[in-house]
Amino acid sequence: MATLQEIADWYQERAGRHCGHSDWFEITQQDVNAFADLTRDRQEIHVDPVRAADGPYGAPVAHGFMVLSLITFLTDSLLDLEWSEVGLNQRLDRVRFRAPAVVGCRVRAGVTVVGARTRPRDYLELVLSIAIETEDGAVVCTAEQTRLYRAMPDAALPRFPVLEEEPAPDAHV
Known part of the structure; x- marks a missing residue:
């Protein structure tokens, strides 16, 4: 069983280390249209493939906030x-x-641990640097995300599926 402080220390010892990459996720027109409907942002560059073909990217693109919303x-x-x-x-x-x-x-997203610390009410604050990239290597979005977690009473120390020694290029912004 691990205490909240031990979990925070575990993450803090890994600050600056890259955790790997997520699985790939395809940006579909259906998802873009659903996001446009939800947010009421129906600009043609997102929802009209014919008109978007004449735009700066030659095709419809996902909303930046849609990409951002995929981080978690x-x-x-x-x-x-x-x-x-x-x-x-x-x-x-x-x-x-x-x-x-x-x-x-x-x-897909690449993640680097920035840091961790205990917070009031028995929460762990975990800060991650995230880079979302396309298959051709273009970095679409970068962000630093802060999350709060509460440990279960019988928590064990966490582990990563992948833990690389070097941070990903352009991951920390």
């Missing part, structure tokens, strides 16, 4: 969260939209 989905597979009973997205910092995510492309 893409990165959770890289973190062993079995020790946690609840997780909350607390904040995003240093968000940058660097390249378009053209409909039909596949994206």
